[in-house]
Amino acid sequence: MMRFGGVVAVDNLTMAIPKGSVHGLIGPNGAGKTTVINLITGMFFPTEGTIHFAGKRTDGKQPHEIAALGISRTYQNVRLFSGMSALEQVMTGCYLNRDSSLFQSFLGMPIARANWRRVREKAMHLLERVSMADRADELAETLSYGEQRRIEIARALGSDPQLLLLDEPAAGMNQSEAREIGKLVHELCDAGLTVLMVEHNMSMVTEFCQSCTVINFGRLLITGDAATCLADPEVQAAYFGRKKHA
Numbered sequence: 001m002m003r004f005g006g007v008v009a010v011d012n013l014t015m016a017i018p019k020g021s022v023h024g025l026i027g028p029n030g031a032g033k034t035t036v037i038n039l040i041t042g043m044f045f046p047t048e049g050t051i052h053f054a055g056k057r058t059d060g061k062q063p064h065e066i067a068a069l070g071i072s073r074t075y076q077n078v079r080l081f082s083g084m085s086a087l088e089q090v091m092t093g094c095y096l097n098r099d100s101s102l103f104q105s106f107l108g109m110p111i112a113r114a115n116w117r118r119v120r121e122k123a124m125h126l127l128e129r130v131s132m133a134d135r136a137d138e139l140a141e142t143l144s145y146g147e148q149r150r151i152e153i154a155r156a157l158g159s160d161p162q163l164l165l166l167d168e169p170a171a172g173m174n175q176s177e178a179r180e181i182g183k184l185v186h187e188l189c190d191a192g193l194t195v196l197m198v199e200h201n202m203s204m205v206t207e208f209c210q211s212c213t214v215i216n217f218g219r220l221l222i223t224g225d226a227a228t229c230l231a232d233p234e235v236q237a238a239y240f241g242r243k244k245h246a
């Protein structure tokens with residue numbers, strides 16, 4: 001459970017996400033979706049209870065420890081570093097399993113240089129995966145919003161996650177840009193990644209999520225395939241303040 005003062009933001013939630021699939025986490029504004037991501041990634045510690053991922057307890061762990069367990073994320077608002085190229089942004093995400101220390105890097109030791117080359121190669125490969133290799137040297141702030149989102153996804157892939165949490169990846173995009181992101185997410189899942197996607201864009205949910213979970217006031221409303229969930233009278237009531245079939 002996560003409580004902020006008198007507000008229970010998340011309460012007793014379990015999600016079963018088949019490996020290699022995209023699972024949507026949806027619900028009206030303030031339902032608790034971002035809080036779920038913050039709890040899973042160690043940005044928040046739960047007020048009560050425990051959190052488990054793939055049989056391991058994750059609550060109480062620091063974000064970098066959770067990343068090492070195979071969970072990575074992107075943010076609701078793109079968070080890239082200004083003054084860094086697309087390639088450098090992605091390189092920052094690839095240092096989790098580095099085998100040279102900061103001290104060795106400062107001294108320019110061979111192990112640090114070899115490590116830097118490996119990280120650079122990996123980041124280039126990730127840029128190719130998100131179709132951004134040709135923009136590797138561009139500063140992030142000169143890229144379009146959709147391109148920045150791709151860079152953020154590539155950076156999140158740098159820690160070799162099993163589970164990627166995307167917080168509104170299509171926010172601020174038109175429908176065709178959103179579909180391009182949806183297709184990219186699908187390709188990543190085809191390659192074995194599992195994705196939990198918070199999304200308000202219902203076309204994205206119906207087209208790209210194999211299953212979804214709907215929450216309201218931090219609690220589970222329904223889980224299942226997107227069409228069934230969205231047609232559910234409780235879900236309709238949560239979104240529109242009425243029961244569809246009432």
Ligand SMILES: Nc1ncnc2c1ncn2[C@@H]1O[C@H](COP(=O)(O)OP(=O)(O)OP(=O)(O)O)[C@@H](O)[C@H]1O
Nearest residue numbers: 004007008009027028029030031032033034035036
């Ligand atoms: N750091 C915080 N401090 C206090 N209250 C918070 C904090 N973060 C979230 N909340 C509250 O917890 C509840 C859930 O918020 P959360 O941002 O998780 O919802 P959400 O479903 O992601 O909403 P949206 O779709 O608008 O992004 C809301 O009532 C919110 O005001």
